[in-house]
Amino acid sequence: MWLMICSAHDASALWAFHGLRARGLHPFELVTDEMLTTRARWEHTVGVDGANFNVTLADGRIIDNRYVNGVVNRLTHVPLQHLAGTPDFEYAQQEYTALFMSWLKTLPAPIFNGVHSQGLSGAWRHVSEWVWMAAQSGLPTATYSQSSHDNIDETKHLRRIVPDGTPTTMAIVLGDYVFGPTLPPHIADACKALARLARTRLLGIELTVSQSHRLWTFAGATPMPDLRLGGESLLNELARQLYVNRRRSNS
Amino acid sequence: MILLCGIPTETPMALVSDALTSNGRRYVVLNQRKFASMKMSLDINGGKTTGRLQLNGDSYSVDEFTGVFTRLMDYHHLPELKDAPADSPELKFCSNLFETLTRWAEISPARVVNRVAPMGSNFSKPYQAQLIKRFGFEVPETLITNDPELVRAFRARHGRVIYKSISGVRSIVQTLTDDDMSRIDNIRWCPTQFQAFVEGTNVRVHTVGEKVFATAISTDATDYRYAHRQSGDHAELRPAELADDLAEMCVKLSAGLGLAFAGIDLKITPENYVYCFEVNPSPAFSYYESQTGQPISRAVADYLSGN
Secondary structure, three states: OEEEEEOOOOHHHHHHHHHHHHOOOOOEEEEEHHHHHOOOEEEEEEEOOEEEEEEEOOOOOEEEHHHOOEEEEOOOOOOOHHHOOOOOHHHHHHHHHHHHHHHHHOOOOOEEOOOEOOEEOEOOOOHHHHHHHHHHOOOOOOOEEEEOOOOOOOOOOOOOOOOOOOOOEEEEEEOOEEEOOOOOHHHHHHHHHHHHHOOOOEEEEEEEEEOOOOEEEEEEEEOOOOHHHHHHHHHHHHHHHHHHHOOOOOO | OEEEEEOOOOHHHHHHHHHHHHHOOOEEEEEHHHHHHOEEEEEEEOOEEEEEEEEOOEEEEHHHOOEEEEOOOOHHHOOOOOOOOOOOHHHHHHHHHHHHHHHHHHHOOOEEEOOHHHHHHHHOHHHHHHHHHOOOOEOOOEEEEOOHHHHHHHHHHHOOEEEEOOOOOOOOOEEOOHHHHOOHHHHHHOOEEEEEOOOOEEEEEEEEOOEEEEEEEEOOOOOHHHHHHHHOOOOEEEEEOOOHHHHHHHHHHHHHOOOOEEEEEEEEOOOOOEEEEEEEOOOOOHHHHHHHOOOHHHHHHHHHOOO
16 A cells, blocks of 8 residues: 555645555555544554554554655644643643654655654754755755844744745756756755755655756755646656556455 | 753753853853843855854853754743643744744754754664764664564564654653563554664774764663662663774764764673664763763763863
8 A cells, every 4th residue: 555644734744645546656655644633543563574564544544664655744743633632732742743653764765754853744844954964966046044033932933044035946856857847957966965965756846946056955845745846747746656566456 | 162052951052051050161051941031143145154053141142152952852842831821922933042042053053962853763763773873883774663563473483572752752662562462463453663672792982073982771661760769779880992993983884974962872782792672863861971980971071162
């Protein structure tokens, strides 16, 4: 089976789920984060036989990592609204998040994107690190500055390189391919280099472009881009890459 | 120049500071409690980082720092901020100061003990166990579940079983008793981690770069850190020698996790199997150093100095 793991409110993921299923990935299971925490039965083991998980969802479906062919993973957090207000809510949040880090680690490749110590669906790096890495990868970058006296609360607002409202465009790297806007070859190559450096198989790279000189500049990156920006051609390639391990079966 | 960040009176910080002093190394201490008198800026241009740090009345270019030791506590718990309203300017300034410091340390070419990102693997013990296994260590048979029947079957299969948190919160190891089993239905609301108990000798290994310090721990307690509470006696610690190949495995494990300094919890069975339970990225090494005289802080100082 193949899995789409996402929030029920992730319109981009739902679009990709239907598009990938229409391309012949079967069975392709939609597993929302809410399903994983509400009345699910968990069995996750680690030991001499490796790491495995088997979860029975409330609707009776069983997800077992040994029968998974490929995954699109877009989990950002563990929703525990049903436990809100309980005395040990914060503890439960920590425990569930730690569990999710571990069971996601058992999922086989291909996975877009795999869990990382910095995020459930790939590394969510600070913008300063992305800028630094983008420059190493050959992308033009503006000077980035931050200081102790900045008027921003990063616990509430994400710091950005470009001012809010700046027009940007999103390129999506998937392995050796770049989808979205038509980029000059050296910019496309630098985007692919950044995805490799970040060890992120599916990476959204935000760029600004000056209309007068067609100068492309790095403006941000995310392991969870809006897949719709890559269009049908992105889905075609994603389906092809997901189909590599089609031999696993739970029949 | 070496930068030490944290609370100067905290024992591990004080030990590293003393070791740098006795080595004759130049260092400055960023006393977290004096945040209000500090300033920091960070610029990244073409992949090169620059910036300035003002503290103790002096101003430093961040390029001057070739080694950084961080044991920053959560600033929300600083006495100076504990009563501060959530939207207070002091809290916001402190947040931005340490955020700037942390972001610089993450990408600085300096030797940093330790960067934040690789410390993340320790947030989830079973996640980290999957990484540990790749380096050739045994990991205990582990079950995480919210199904009491699976726990009963696991206990029947393994006999003595322990339980502990999945994350780093409330991380005290306890033996699963009959009394616990009478309350086992409570796990239905939150999956819980159970492990087969492993017989053997506890060994804490500190790795500092390629240096290795092994400490054997003798105790009857399930969790030697809480030996007095669990068994009535304090744990006994003594220096131990690791076989060369095991020492090399420990160094590779720490390096593989991106940690310049780590505390690795091992148990070596009578049959000589080596189980690894956890890699601590911010080890409270002073406990082991004070009990055994092992020069761990000196090794940290040497590492920060480029040796």
